[in-house]
Amino acid sequence: MEKTYSPKEVEEKWSKFWIANKTFSARIDKNKKPFSIVIPPPNVTGVLHMGHALNNTLQDIIIRFKKMQGFNTLWVPGTDHGGIATQNVVEKLLKKEGKTKNSLGREKFLETMRQWRQETGDSILEQLKKLGCALDWDRTAFTMDESRSRAVRKAFVKLFEKNLIYRGKRLVNWCCNCGTALSDSEVEYESESSNLWHIKYPFTDGNGYITIATTRPETMLGDTAIAVNPRDERYIDLIGKTVLLPLTDRKIKIIADFAVDKSFGTGALKVTPAHDSADDAIAQRNNLQYIEVINTEGKIFNSPEKYNGLKVLEARKIIVEDLEKNGFLLETENYQHSVGRCYRCSSTIEPLMSSQWFLNVSEMSKRTAQAAENNETQFFPPSWKRPYTLWLENIKDWCISRQIWWGHRLPIYYCQKGCPPFASLEEPSKCPHCGGMDIKQDEDVLDTWFSSALWPISVFNWGIDEENEDLKYFYPTSTLATGHEILYLWVARMVQFGFEFMQDVPYKHIFIHGIVRDKHGKKMSKTLGNVVDPLLMIEKFGADALRFALAQSAAPGRDMQISEDSFLSARNFANKIWNASRFIIMNMEGLDKIDEDIKPVEMADEWILAEFEKTSRKIKSLYESYDIDGAARENYDFFWNKFCDWYIEISKARAASSDAKTKRQVLSILIYILKGSLQLLHPIMPFISSEIWQALDGALKNKSGEIISKTSFIENVKIKNADEVLGKMLSIQNIIAAIRALRSEINIPLASNINVVFNVLDEKKRNAASESESYIKRLAKIEKIEYAKDIKRPKNCAVALTEGFEIFVPLEGLIDIDKEKARLQKEREKISLELQRTESKLKDENFISKAPEAEIEKIKERLFQARLKVNKIDENLAYISE
């Protein structure tokens, strides 16, 4: 084995092996419990970024863990066509060639898109293979492939026939750049600094005016009323009066509506029903007229000639100028407000009237909220439950039609003879109403999230066969792992559709993880230039290191910050694992077999077995509760700080022994713990754990197979007196640490072995120490230990203090008197401080009367030890000062 671990070949080897062997293909097995996850399908535009890496690492960890627990696991891979996002990417590419989608025409454009997706669309799945993802590749799905498309049509038709889908002209969020309507969830609000313009609207009777305040003066062209709060005394008498809409010749009325906030602006609101959702609501309550003045290109129309054709912002500027010129503008106030932007292209959203298809989701939302309430869908962490149910309670109908080309075309058909539009699963040849042959399909496509919402069903070919065995066996899936940014866009809608089409949840657990940020806490984005490329990190540090680093910072529900440092330390951990294993394998040379039954021989053996048992239990429950970062930390701590730093060091003498039995005994334990650790670690670091597991098999002759195909974790031999053993070992560790500290403090070179004298203050501790003397000798580099009782410090000795002992270390002229004096004084300060604290605590009558007995005993013991130590130190100080 090489001295340092080189992940590259190992990872390539194993990912190929898993794919070739179909290790993660899942078949129905009625004797086993299924555990299934469907991947949040990445967009075909995607190149693997840190968010994907995190999301998929976590899913992989869960899948591998469950597989090792004996579940029949399935993780379904796939990609999403990505609607607007993808169309935008391809349009940009076309632009570079000087083409536009309109110049190509719908069919040719779609052909280009299909081709493009053919060439690059699956690259992200290839990258997931590099990450080691345990996906069942035979089931790879795409939201626009045949089976999934079929599911979309089927779902649409079912909903249409239930009268849940309807067409209506309504106020929608319109992206002028993408040229399509968007759902409410697809709008992101961003704070922007702008102005609040105060404008006066004169009364038609010529007697004065009313002042309104607005951030969007250009929409005044579409005003159809002024609204005031009916309880606003300032305006109560004005309700019903007519004002003249400035810059036009239209007359509008002052109306009353409780939605108007008296304290905002002037307390008077201009109402533009066709271009503002609040105004829309007021208009509906008050039966106001809708006048559209902004078209789908974001230009003014239907207005005075001067303004028609101007873009919104141009119009705003000119209108403000005109208002000012004509004395209507009273004040321009700086103002911060939030502006809706397209989540795909960041253009400002224009609310405008448009004919769109809507889905009534109120019934399914009720069931979905209820499922969250009674934990049919359980949130990890649970804090997401509330925002989720709140959203569901306030939900509005879902605008599902999009005016783009890339996507599932609505299976809606129009008879040219004017019959009502109808939906059809199959391509219809005639109108079902009149039998007319002249029919045309709707031009719009569905919101990309419509097909995503069907994903947990469609991947199991619900579109083709609703009663198929896979669906029955694997649905509902077990867990959905996702970031919180798509909770409403996607997660909630899957549950809605799950209930609508399967009468059941699509998954039982919703594991919400954080979003990856850079080391300054900023969201990673290309424009900020702060992206850490996961593929580059794999290249530099290995996939296991990447995975470990991500797992380690994956606190559920919280965003995480990540930088190269995290990967570096994870890489070092991988190397540590590699070298510890290398040590063990090297020592296995000449070993023909190992003990099947692990029998602890020495205290350290019992100790490591006890520690392992404790850790193993803990890690399993951490995985179980999606506490992945906790599991990563526990793995790290056990392997490095317990197994490597202590047990392996202690075992070295026996591992090198010429006595075959001694060697076999200790190696059996080393291998046992190593294998156990590898299993616990495997979900997070699958490559290195598989590689070492296999290497151990190779060295052992008796094969145990692949680590991932073991369907149970190594169980520990129970150590009966575990607590006692842990305590004993702690004392030994303290003694060793004390001597090491002393050595370091007064600079005794490691090369020189020393003799020490233990002045025994506590007989019990003496027994423990002498029992484990070899450990102390070995780890503190001591030649000989003598025990004595009640002796004074011999000449030329330094003193190390620990529980139960003072340890004299002869120095033979090595000692630096001043240094040693300073050290003792410092130690004395420390201890006497603690002494004071403890003493005052014991004087506290309240404490004595109410604290539990054991607690007081503990403190008394501590006090005794501390007093002893202070005395000894004082003696030593006196001694040195002589």
Next chain:
RNA sequence: GGGCGGUUAGCUCAGUUGGAAGAGCAUUUCCCUUACAAGGAAGAGGCCGUAGGUUCAAGUCCUGCACCGCCCACCA
């Protein structure tokens, strides 16, 4: 406006049911000791955001406040 989360070492974060403040990185000193210098040993570094409360005992429970972040909302 409503809701959620955060505030612990220079940085990134742990801290399970209240019972002597932890890790990684960075830093200082010593060590190329035959698993590992991508390493080992030792050290330095914390009024656990702030003000109160509950308790014998609070980083941990309760309340107010400050600051940061996120989500929701018809902030014209």
